[in-house]
Amino acid sequence: MSLNKSDVEKIAHLARLQIEEADIPLYANNLSNILQLVEQMSAVDTTGVEIMAHPLDAGQRLRADVVTEIDQRALFQSIAPQVEAGLYLVPKVIE
């Protein structure tokens, strides 16, 4: 499977990446190569092989339901570009 220009643009949009028009053919080529590798792997017969959700053959450790975190808002907000009334401020989003 090979990707065209609009595929690349769509992927860039989904990842919220700004890309240069001139670089699109290069990305298309690189990404297509990755997909070709996937296609190659898809050709392997995997009948009877359990889907791997994680490379480690172990189960998730659980933690007790206890509050262990203290309020560190001041520290976290010291690196935020803009805060007010305890809120992080971001460019206006409306749905």
Add this chain to the structure above:
Amino acid sequence: MEWEVVIGLEIHAQLATRSKIFSGAATAYGAAPNTQACAVDLGMPGVLPVLNAEAVRMAVKFGLATGCKIAPRSVFARKNYFYPDLPKGYQISQYELPIVAQGKLEIQLDDGVTKTIGITRAHLEEDAGKSLHEDFHNLTGIDLNRAGTPLLEIVSEPDLRSAKEAVAYMKKIHSLVRYLEICDGNMQEGSFRCDANVSMRPKGREKFGTRAEIKNINSFRFVERAINYEIERQTDLLERGGTVIQETRLYDANKDETRSMRSKEEAMDYRYFPDPDLLPVILDDGFIKATRKTLPELPDEKRERFVYQYGLTPYDASVLTSSRELADFFEATERASDGEAKLAANWVMGDLSGALNKANLDITASPVTAHMLGGMIQRISDDTISGKIAKEVFEAMWNGEGDADAVIEKKGLKQVTDTGAIEAAIDAVIANNPKQLEQYRSGQEKLFGFFVGQAMKATQGKANPALLNELLKKKLSA
């Protein structure tokens, strides 16, 4: 053409854990903004999520209560999208392997019919933060206290066929999660909300029509209205030869309408994949058995028991078991009343519920306790007071004037059962109303009520009604 609506609901129930699903930050509602958002919730680099055991146990409890299969192995996945209230750029959810699936729930409809609704799956996920759009000079304020709060998303089969059925189902799930003590069910605070998938098809056709998804509805009333609006909108569109497009819509309660939010073309591409930060959740039989032992008596079981143990009608039993607290209150009242189940049911569902509604109080905050109400009912059944006087006693108890015996004593409400006293009152009434007596005797029998009223008045309402009726009838026809 006759159309049929097909509805499926996705309910989000916030799980009542103390800490978040993947971090040790508190989940308490109403804290100052961002004071309960830790490094994990903020998606800081280098942090790792660790799953809350209680959230898992609560999801399994729900699964067991709805006859779901409990997955021996379930997997968390990343649902990727960009929004400022989701700092990591993905929500940790479950996709291909949810923790519980394939259950069912019975709902009771108004006409007494019971219908079984399939539960496709229920999966664990984290909630996002909150965006505040006002008052920040054209910027959006973000509060991440809610980010990482555990949610159970409960997905129904498209088995619902009317807005009323959808509401009955949502109420049933609401009652169930509260019985199970896994969610506080507070809809104002957003602890329980739902999305509705609505489509229309010609009646009799098997294939589903194109659906619209109505997002984030947070009251039973709005669910009913939003669905009914959508039924009308889609039917109208189809009748005029148009087609419904697959889209996400928002319900606007002020205008009582739904409006388009985004279409299928603009639909998010979530690019789910297994979260490499989390291992599969493995649940063994021992854990599932131990969790099953913690299940309380469920609403359906309780309802059936109320019918055979107390002789209540199925309707009364279902009203009284709609919440665990109400059911407990009824049972405590019944005990305190010395087994007067029917009276206890009537008082709890009638005067007490009415007074609570009026005062906007929850049953757990009732100023009249089950013990007080039961005590008053004893006084009705031993003929100390009539049902009518009981209303006065109830009101006095509600206003904090003490228990029934104290109120009856203080206000002198004890019923008159002394035949002589009642006869004297009746004689006086008859003597004072010769005209009415004549009319009554000449066949105007409805005047009986007039005499009852006068005689009751003469005894300040304290005459035993049955006795008064009997004596009055005798004297009038003498």
